Amino acid sequence: MSNQIKPQTLKGFRDFLPKEEVKRQYVVDKIRKIFELYGFDPLETPALEYAQTLLGKYGEESDKLLYLFEDRGGRKIGLRYDQTVPLARVIAQYYYDLPHPFKRYQIQPVWRAENPQKGRFREFLQCDIDTIGVGGIYADTEIITCVMAVMKTLGFKKAKMLINDRSFFKNLMPKFVTAIDKLEKIGTEGVIEELIEKGMDKDQAKRFIISIDKSKPTPLISSISKILRKNGLNENEDFEFSPSLARGLDYYTSTIFELRTSEYKSGSLGGGGRYDNLIMKFFGRKIEAVGFSFGFDRLLEAMQELQLIPQKTTSVFVLVTVFSDYYLNESLDLATKLRTAGINTDIYLNIDLSKQLKYADKKGIPYVVIIGPDEIKKNVVKLKNMKTGEQKETTQEKLIEILRNK
Amino acid sequence: MSNQIKPQTLKGFRDFLPKEEVKRQYVVDKIRKIFELYGFDPLETPALEYAQTLLGKYGEESDKLLYLFEDRGGRKIGLRYDQTVPLARVIAQYYYDLPHPFKRYQIQPVWRAENPQKGRFREFLQCDIDTIGVGGIYADTEIITCVMAVMKTLGFKKAKMLINDRSFFKNLMPKFVTAIDKLEKIGTEGVIEELIEKGMDKDQAKRFIISIDKSKPTPLISSISKILRKNGLNENEDFEFSPSLARGLDYYTSTIFELRTSEYKSGSLGGGGRYDNLIMKFFGRKIEAVGFSFGFDRLLEAMQELQLIPQKTTSVFVLVTVFSDYYLNESLDLATKLRTAGINTDIYLNIDLSKQLKYADKKGIPYVVIIGPDEIKKNVVKLKNMKTGEQKETTQEKLIEILRNK
Numbered sequence: 001m002s003n004q005i006k007p008q009t010l011k012g013f014r015d016f017l018p019k020e021e022v023k024r025q026y027v028v029d030k031i032r033k034i035f036e037l038y039g040f041d042p043l044e045t046p047a048l049e050y051a052q053t054l055l056g057k058y059g060e061e062s063d064k065l066l067y068l069f070e071d072r073g074g075r076k077i078g079l080r081y082d083q084t085v086p087l088a089r090v091i092a093q094y095y096y097d098l099p100h101p102f103k104r105y106q107i108q109p110v111w112r113a114e115n116p117q118k119g120r121f122r123e124f125l126q127c128d129i130d131t132i133g134v135g136g137i138y139a140d141t142e143i144i145t146c147v148m149a150v151m152k153t154l155g156f157k158k159a160k161m162l163i164n165d166r167s168f169f170k171n172l173m174p175k176f177v178t179a180i181d182k183l184e185k186i187g188t189e190g191v192i193e194e195l196i197e198k199g200m201d202k203d204q205a206k207r208f209i210i211s212i213d214k215s216k217p218t219p220l221i222s223s224i225s226k227i228l229r230k231n232g233l234n235e236n237e238d239f240e241f242s243p244s245l246a247r248g249l250d251y252y253t254s255t256i257f258e259l260r261t262s263e264y265k266s267g268s269l270g271g272g273g274r275y276d277n278l279i280m281k282f283f284g285r286k287i288e289a290v291g292f293s294f295g296f297d298r299l300l301e302a303m304q305e306l307q308l309i310p311q312k313t314t315s316v317f318v319l320v321t322v323f324s325d326y327y328l329n330e331s332l333d334l335a336t337k338l339r340t341a342g343i344n345t346d347i348y349l350n351i352d353l354s355k356q357l358k359y360a361d362k363k364g365i366p367y368v369v370i371i372g373p374d375e376i377k378k379n380v381v382k383l384k385n386m387k388t389g390e391q392k393e394t395t396q397e398k399l400i401e402i403l404r405n406k
Numbered sequence: 407m408s409n410q411i412k413p414q415t416l417k418g419f420r421d422f423l424p425k426e427e428v429k430r431q432y433v434v435d436k437i438r439k440i441f442e443l444y445g446f447d448p449l450e451t452p453a454l455e456y457a458q459t460l461l462g463k464y465g466e467e468s469d470k471l472l473y474l475f476e477d478r479g480g481r482k483i484g485l486r487y488d489q490t491v492p493l494a495r496v497i498a499q500y501y502y503d504l505p506h507p508f509k510r511y512q513i514q515p516v517w518r519a520e521n522p523q524k525g526r527f528r529e530f531l532q533c534d535i536d537t538i539g540v541g542g543i544y545a546d547t548e549i550i551t552c553v554m555a556v557m558k559t560l561g562f563k564k565a566k567m568l569i570n571d572r573s574f575f576k577n578l579m580p581k582f583v584t585a586i587d588k589l590e591k592i593g594t595e596g597v598i599e600e601l602i603e604k605g606m607d608k609d610q611a612k613r614f615i616i617s618i619d620k621s622k623p624t625p626l627i628s629s630i631s632k633i634l635r636k637n638g639l640n641e642n643e644d645f646e647f648s649p650s651l652a653r654g655l656d657y658y659t660s661t662i663f664e665l666r667t668s669e670y671k672s673g674s675l676g677g678g679g680r681y682d683n684l685i686m687k688f689f690g691r692k693i694e695a696v697g698f699s700f701g702f703d704r705l706l707e708a709m710q711e712l713q714l715i716p717q718k719t720t721s722v723f724v725l726v727t728v729f730s731d732y733y734l735n736e737s738l739d740l741a742t743k744l745r746t747a748g749i750n751t752d753i754y755l756n757i758d759l760s761k762q763l764k765y766a767d768k769k770g771i772p773y774v775v776i777i778g779p780d781e782i783k784k785n786v787v788k789l790k791n792m793k794t795g796e797q798k799e800t801t802q803e804k805l806i807e808i809l810r811n812k
Contacts, residue, residue: 005458007498007688010483013454015496017503018447020509025448036721037745039752041424041769042431046529047453047485047515052411069475077416079453090421092413097423099768103752104424109453123452138734138755149745168750229743230735282413315442328544329636336637337557339443346509347444349544362505363447367797392627 012114012122014194019313019364022124025311027154027300028107031127034153035105038146041131043104045086047111051076057085057278059174059250065112079111083128084275084291086253091132091289092282101133119266121297127270130291132279137220140255140274140290141227147259147292149236149269154299155308159261159269162242163225165218166252166273172208174250176200180212181246215243220254251275255290264302270294313364318342318403321356323372330371334381334396338369341400358387367403413536418520418528425719425770430531432715433560433706437533440559441511444552446535449510451492453517457482462685465492465580469809470667471518485517489534489682490657490697497538497695498688507539525672527703533676536697538685543626544660547633553613553665553676553698554644556616560705565667568648569623569631572658572679578614580656586618587652590673621649646723657681661696670708673714676700687786717772723750724809727762729778738778740787740802744775747806766792773809 009015016024032042051068058081067079080086082107091102107127114120129146131139144161150158169177179194186194188209195205217225221241229240248254256273272292279287303309318338322331331347338345346365348356353370360368370382381399384391394402415421422430438448457474464487473485486492489512497508510713513533520526535552537545550567557565575583585600592600594615601611603744623631627647653662662679678698685693709715724744728737737753744751752771754762759776766774776788790797800808 002691003687005688007459007495008456009452009499010454010456010477010481013452015452015499016448016450017496018449018501021448021450024450036750037748039725039750041720041722042422042427043424044422044427044430046415046419046421047517048416048529050414050416053413060556067477071416071473075416089413090423093415093421094423099765101765102754123454134755136755142753142755229729231738281409282411284410314447316445316447319445332637342443344413344442347548349507349540349542349548359505359507 003300008059010122012116012120014121014123018315022312023304023309024296024300024313026126026312027303030153031150031294032105032107034146034150035127035129038142038149040103040105040146041107043085043087044108045080045090045091045106047080047109047365048077049064049080049086049089051078053089053282054078054081054085057088057251058082058176059248061178062249067111067112067113080108081112081127082249083108083293084108084130084278087128087130087132087291088279088289089282089288090274091279095283096361101131101139101358103129103131105129117174119297119301123210125296127294128272128291130289134290134291135276137224137227138287141224141231141291143272143290144224144228144239144257145231145233147294148233150294151261153258154303155306156261156263156302158263159236159259161239162245162258163221163239164242164245164262165220165254166247166256167254168212168218168243169214169246172183177246177250178248180209180244181248183209183244183246199354212244217241224255244364247271247273251278253277255294259292259294261302263306266294266298266301269299269302314365315344316346316365317406318346318367318369319356319360319365320345320347320369321353321371322348322351323370324351325354327372327376330376334369334371337396338400338403341404343400344402352369357384357386367406369399407413416528418522418526420527420529421811424721428718428721429710430706431717432718433702433709434531434533436559437556437700437734438511438513440552440556441533441535444535444548444555446509446511449493449496450514451486451489451496451512453486453515454483455486455492455495456483459495459688460484460487460491463494463657463687464488465572465584465654467584468518468655471520473517473519486514487518488516488655489514489532489699490536490684493534493536493538493697494681494685494695495688497685497693501689507537507545509535509600510535511535525703525707531702533702534697536695538695539693540696541682541694543630543633543661545694547630547637549678549696549698550630550634550635550645550663551639554639557665557667562667562669562708562711565665566643567645568651568664568666569627569645570648570651570662571626571660572653572662573626573660574618574621574624574649575652577667581653583656584654586615587654589615589650589652599716618650623647630661635692651667653677653679657684659683663698665698665700667708669712670704672704672707674701675705675708713744717770721750722752722769722771723812724752724773724775725762725766725771726751726753726775727759727777728754728757729759729776730757733782735779736782740775740777743802744806744809747810749806749809763790763792775805 252273253272259269260270274290335347368384658679664677665675680696726741741753774790
């Protein structure tokens with residue numbers, strides 16, 4: 001066919017087929033539950049924002065990664081780059097309607113025109129919590145405690161939050177901070193090179209890198225550590241002072257943190273910090289703010305590596321087979337009964353039994369119920385465990401009990 | 407401040423603040439549960455597609471509403487306009503990896519550059535189910551039955567599915583079908599006018615409109631009705647043959663349906679049908695397909711009008727108050743205990759009790775726990791019901807039991 005369109009996704013964009021999507025939903029549901037347990041409420045913002053809302057907030061390098069367009073009305077618009085700047089806009093836009101402090105979570109995709117490479121995508125999910133309108137340190141420690149509770153719930157044993165005080169770098173131009181943030185990725189030499197390239201004097205660059213390693217926790221970090229210990233977290237196990245931690249984004253002002261786990265080597269699982277001056281850009285008044293963002297893809301990859309996700313590939317629990325058109329009604333009736341009992345039930349609308357079993361197998365449906373003329377005559381059904389191959393006869397009433405208890 | 411940016415959303419785009427978002431999540435969770443009960447598995451596709459994937463699938467009028475852009479690499483791209491065309495692409499792209507038949511649900515936003523007006527938005531959520539690779543009528547009836555189960559679960563008493571056979575219009579050019587679809591909106595005279603405007607002869611237009619009203623159910627519709635009755639649905643109550651139903655989109659081939667409820671007058675709550683030729687555009691081979699899409703905003707609006715949504719404005723269940731800095735630890739400890747017990751708990755990180763109660767009230771938190779020096783001395787806490795104002799003393803252990811049972 002000459003008009004056939006090649007079915008393809010854009011580079012850096014992904015489809016999530018059911019076998020992956022059921023795993024993603026499993027993780028999102030767990031994260032959401034813990035966020036709500038800690039008193040964070042859900043918020044959603046649009047995918048598209050005015051370009052001026054997004055530009056000049058993240059830093060020079062990030063601005064280049066924004067998806068910016070012009071719409072049919074000639075408006076300059078852009079796709080959500082993170083969930084923090086839209087939150088800052090929301091706070092300013094609805095300030096007098098919102099409860100204060102404002103604690104919200106947000107789980108939506110963001111878009112960045114990065115060079116696609118292994119594990120880096122142009123569309124990816126972020127899972128954020130932020131507390132707006134509270135200074136001091138309790139909001140910071142609550143966020144860290146909540147994140148560590150998420151990690152525990154997800155099954156991580158060695159998750160650790162690295163913590164630093166961004167004000168240590170406050171006399172440094174943002175472009176230099178961005179360079180320091182790459183310390184782990186490109187090494188001391190690499191960072192010194194980049195600092196020089198960006199205009200820092202060579203000796204100054206070297207001295208600065210050395211000074212970072214020798215720096216002690218600021219009073220802020222000491223206070224945070226104290227509260228975290230009170231919250232049941234162990235220093236150097238669950239959290240740790242990390243003087244070289246810089247975080248790439250421009251808007252951070254004091255506390256910054258980054259989530260790691262020694263069980264998974266591919267870098268950070270998320271990060272955050274305090275950004276007390278960002279909302280001012282929309283509101284003209286200083287509003288204190290602190291938050292954290294999970295990098296969902298890495299979190300998922302780490303969980304898969306560590307086998308922390310149930311090997312479920314479908315949300316279907318049982319397949320009801322169809323023996324022949326003549327017996328279709330019996331199968332439909334049974335499916336209705338199972339669904340009424342709250343059991344996720346599929347029915348294969350065809351009459352070849354081997355095809356039906358293959359379908360169940362390919363999807364990973366754990367149980368198949370066979371109902372044919374023999375079973376109907378005896379008023380029973382056959383329940384097949386697709387993993388073990390085990391098969392047993394039972395009544396329809398008992399079937400529901402058995403499946404409910406699995 | 408001269409640099410202050412006006413905090414605003416684009417026309418037709420919306421923020422969902424927590425008090426709305428908790429309601430939206432309530433409805434989405436219910437829909438998702440029923441979709442899974444009927445054996446549909448989750449799928450996600452990217453927000454952005456190649457423009458050629460989207461163009462020429464929906465019809466002339468719809469093509470004009472596509473959000474089309476050029477990315478930095480000069481690729482012509484567009485935002486998801488519905489979830490059916492991306493699904494068709496997915497089927498073609500992964501055909502040999504997917505189980506067949508393929509039953510999936512998808513709950514994601516779509517974008518249409520419509521003229522914003524009351525109840526019509528440029529970004530809105532769709533909730534879809536589709537069954538791919540099954541002809542005949544059982545897939546159609548399963549979809550209708552599943553949708554009616556959703557409506558029942560959401561609390562609708564008078565939901566009705568209008569059903570028609572698109573093949574009745576098969577000799578008509580798509581532009582005429584689009585006109586007929588407006589019968590209810592613009593009336594008989596309006597449709598005749600539009601048909602003439604679009605090139606139909608005046609007499610022919612009149613005769614055609616009259617013929618629609620007199621038409622009888624096709625054999626397809628009769629068969630579907632029979633199965634639906636077997637599935638426990640009542641003709642003329644739960645579903646009804648509607649000869650004037652046309653559906654606006656080009657890709658439908660035979661069965662079409664549209665969801666209404668007499669309790670809510672603002673039109674359709676969703677629609678769908680069979681589109682057996684769409685996947686061919688990507689795959690070069692006919693793959694049968696049928697699906698339904700809920701218009702989430704109208705569904706939500708109808709539910710709000712009919713008071714079918716719990717008046718919850720926060721996911722927080724209890725607020726633990728803080729008496730003073732000195733007693734903060736006791737409050738933090740109690741919050742931890744409540745969270746460990748699975749109770750969504752917020753803590754107000756300030757020490758003015760009246761402010762804390764105002765905060766709970768503004769958010770709509772149902773319970774507040776007061777813990778101060780008197781309570782600590784007596785080893786009790788005070789539990790306040792924010793709705794009734796009722797207050798009672800209890801121990802921390804009993805508190806958890808009481809809250810769990812609410």
